[in-house]
Every structure is written in structure tokens, then in C-alpha cells.
Amino acid sequence: MNKYIYKNYKVKKFFGQNFLIDKKLINSIISIINPKLNQNIIEIGPGFGSLTYPILKKNNNLTVIEIDKNLSSYLLLNNILKKNINIIESDARKINLSKLCNNKKKSLRIIGNLPYNISIQLLFHLFKYIEYIDDMYLMFQKEVANRLTGKINNKSYGKLSIMAQYKCYIKSVLDIPSIAFRPIPKVNSSLVYFLPYKKPKYFIYCKKTLNNIVFSAFNQRRKTIKKSLKNFFKIKEFKILGINEKLRAENITLKQYCSLSNFYTKNILKKYK
Numbered sequence: 001m002n003k004y005i006y007k008n009y010k011v012k013k014f015f016g017q018n019f020l021i022d023k024k025l026i027n028s029i030i031s032i033i034n035p036k037l038n039q040n041i042i043e044i045g046p047g048f049g050s051l052t053y054p055i056l057k058k059n060n061n062l063t064v065i066e067i068d069k070n071l072s073s074y075l076l077l078n079n080i081l082k083k084n085i086n087i088i089e090s091d092a093r094k095i096n097l098s099k100l101c102n103n104k105k106k107s108l109r110i111i112g113n114l115p116y117n118i119s120i121q122l123l124f125h126l127f128k129y130i131e132y133i134d135d136m137y138l139m140f141q142k143e144v145a146n147r148l149t150g151k152i153n154n155k156s157y158g159k160l161s162i163m164a165q166y167k168c169y170i171k172s173v174l175d176i177p178s179i180a181f182r183p184i185p186k187v188n189s190s191l192v193y194f195l196p197y198k199k200p201k202y203f204i205y206c207k208k209t210l211n212n213i214v215f216s217a218f219n220q221r222r223k224t225i226k227k228s229l230k231n232f233f234k235i236k237e238f239k240i241l242g243i244n245e246k247l248r249a250e251n252i253t254l255k256q257y258c259s260l261s262n263f264y265t266k267n268i269l270k271k272y273k
Helices: 022-035 052-056 069-076 080-085 116-127 142-148 159-163 207-219 235-240 254-272
Strands: 038-046 062-068 085-089 108-113 131-140 168-176 187-197
Touching: 022 052, 022 131, 022 168, 022 187, 038 052, 052 062, 052 080, 062 069, 069 080, 069 085, 080 085, 116 131, 116 142, 116 159, 131 142, 131 168, 142 159, 142 187, 159 168, 159 187, 159 207, 159 254, 207 254
Parallel strands: 038 062, 038 108, 062 085, 108 131
Antiparallel strands: 131 187, 168 187
16 A cells, blocks of 8 residues: 555544555565465455455455445455455454355454454454454554463463463564554554464363453452452362462463363352252
8 A cells, every 4th residue: 555545535533543554564464474375364454455455466265344435445446356355344343254154164364453442352253253263363552462462470461361362372473563554553563373272272161150250360460369269269279279379360370260260160060959
């Protein structure tokens, strides 16, 4: 995209629009994504097509999802795009991704520069269709990327880290400075790689229970889990699981949270038998 083309376009703040214009970074992103012929690729928020055009040079099965009618109309003005891509004019949070699979064996590759204001909400919508997804390369503001990839005993490690890492192997693969976008956002971004687990890394009986326990622990992250999870567990139950009750939320691994979730679920089930 010509870096000045956006000047003739009225940016819609409520869509969180920031358009990638840096050609070197665009080439780096395409190299990392490495699109192949016949792969079923979904691009969320193509904007003016800065990633769309180079992907199309290597792929013949591209679908783009664009909420802005003006931008989707702009893409359709180009005859090459019009003939070779499927444009869906919609909010990506409302799309049933399973219907975009050509057949049951043709899983999806998803890429996108996600609007900052709905990035986490959109990510968890994508997680609903994780069984249909091969991998994802998504751009987030750097602070969110740090939380997604957060490791134990680190301030960035939290609810988002655990619930996302339960679903996928996650890695930040490229930092993108704010000056690579127009209009220039106030924060830097990162391209994050998601590789869904074919089978859950750790078994849990109930995802809602895991979510509730993690939420409670990090909602009071300065307290020890003896206090933050007192509504779920007694001190002796932490000891049964081999978990130090004096630790805080950020000191507990994903595996341990899954163990806590399963222990609580089994005890609840016993009460109702």
C-alpha cells in the first residue's frame, strides 16, 4: 500500500484501524508466514491489502474478512483481487469458521492485524474453532503479546497466558514498531505465532472450573493462593496436590492449575453422588 493512500480515507477509530505500510516488515511477515499454494488461508482485517497482495502471489485459496464496507469495496476495485479472493464483509467475531473449511481435511491458516480494542475478544472467538485451525499468525499490541507468551514467575504471566497456552503453543516471532503503521499508534506491536494442540496439553474435566480458579487467583495476585483460593481449597488439599499454599498466582504452572481444577471438580462431583 502506498503510505499516503490512507490520507484520502477517513480512519474509523471504533474499528481500531492502523494500516501496516512498512514494505521490509511486510516482506518479513510474508517470509515468516510462508504461504503455500492450495492452503486455506483466512486474513482478518486486510485493510488496503498490504499483506493480501503478496500472499496472493503464493496462494490461490485466500479469504479475507473485512468489517469496513469502504475497505472491502476498495479491494474489489482491483480486478486481480476480485477474481482471486473471497471477500467476506462482516465482523470476524460473528463468523463461523467451520463453514470456511473447503472440506473436513482442509484446515485453516489464519493471519491478521487485529484491532487493539477487540484483539483478546476476537482471539477467544477463534479459539472456539481451534479444531479447524492449523496455525495462526496474529498481530497484537506488544503488551498483549507479552501476556500471551508470559512465563511463570513473571509479571506478564496471568489469566490470558494460562487460558491461551492451554489451547496452543504460543511464540512471539517479530516485533513491529509503531512507525510501521498509519496512522501511527501509541504502542508497538508483535506478530504472534499460535500452534493449536491436536490434543489438550493437560486433561481437565471442566474448562469453566479452570477459568474460575485462574480468575480468582489472579484477581488477587498479591495474595498467596491460600487466601485467593480459599473458597475452592483447604490448606490440606494444596498439600495433597503437592502445591505450596504460600505461593502466589504467578508462581503456579499451567499443569498445576489443571490439577487444581480437576481436584475441585472431582470433589464437587462426589458431593452430588
